[in-house]
């Protein structure tokens with residue numbers, strides 16, 4: 001396989017010292033980009049996700065238009081529950097809806113562990129197409145949801161501030177919950193391996209709702225499954241764990257052998273470094289809402305953030321996904337400030 005021309009993020013994740021931190025933005029392919037909105041007007045969400053030509057065009061938009069140092073596959077974490085047998089809809093202005101969520105043992109029997117190269121073959125087709133279109137310009141990030149975050153949607157059936165139904169499912173039917181988490185984990189391992197084989201240079205595990213769990217619950221319902229995924233993948237390609245809000249477990253996440261850990265804006269970089277130890281790369285952590293500030297403020301704050309991370313073992317990113325109302329110029333200013341920064 002040819003080495004990408006810009007391999008800053010890969011060198012950073014290998015622990016090498018680099019000229020400057022690499023930069024990308026979570027959810028960088030999305031609604032703040034006018035060209036994304038044009039395709040959104042024409043095609044449904046799952047048409048965009050399942051058509052390799054559309055997924056490729058959308059994946060490349062932030063590379064071409066914002067200048068990020070990595071592409072991330074345009075897809076969604078919910079394609080995994082879909083491939084396992086659950087119906088997933090995306091309702092405009094409302095978010096995901098799974099009309100027949102998992103509530104009991106009978107529901108669980110509707111699920112299976114899919115063969116990703118077949119049932120998620122469109123993802124592999126997209127990755128191969130993106131890889132060829134990128135022609136080595138920047139590395140390609142694959143991803144999957146963490147088992148706990150996927151369980152949240154599969155049991156609650158929709159987005160939620162508390163995911164209380166998912167939690168009570170775990171607390172009252174623990175055996176069933178662990179069986180479901182095991183099935184998601186098996187699927188995810190095969191899925192991420194297939195992504196790497198199809199061209200993903202590194203992968204990120206999104207545990208967007210990890211921070212809803214107490215530290216003890218995180219160690220019961222999330223971490224063991226993430227650990228199993230990392231163990232199975234880390235010798236194939238670099239792995240970043242992003243468990244939003246789960247700063248209390250940075251040490252345990254570093255101990256999984258993951259190459260990078262994502263952090264949100266609620267923890268100062270120095271504190272995250274202290275908790276995570278010296279070896280792992282940290283990724284983050286600009287508050288996405290701060291991208292609504294005037295550009296000079298963004299520049300000043302981003303430089304302060306880079307200084308706080310110290311210029312090594314750091315991937316510059318937001319602390320969560322970019323918001324749809326961010327002006328493209330502001331996203332560009334974020335990226336450009338990182339690219340022109342010197343320690």
Ligand code: CP3
Nearest residue numbers: 026027028029030045072073074075076077095206208321
């Ligand atoms: O980062 C990227 O640019 C790649 C694309 C990507 C999407 N979803 C596209 C998307 C990625 C990495 C995701 C991951 C994802 N999906 C997560 C984890 C990351 C996070 O933000 O916490 C989660 C929790 C989901 C589930 C999901 N998908 C939700 C809650 C929603 C609705 C809310 C929203 O942001 O609109 C989606 C839909 C979705 N996934 C959209 C996009 C661009 C918006 C729908 C649209 O544009 O039509």
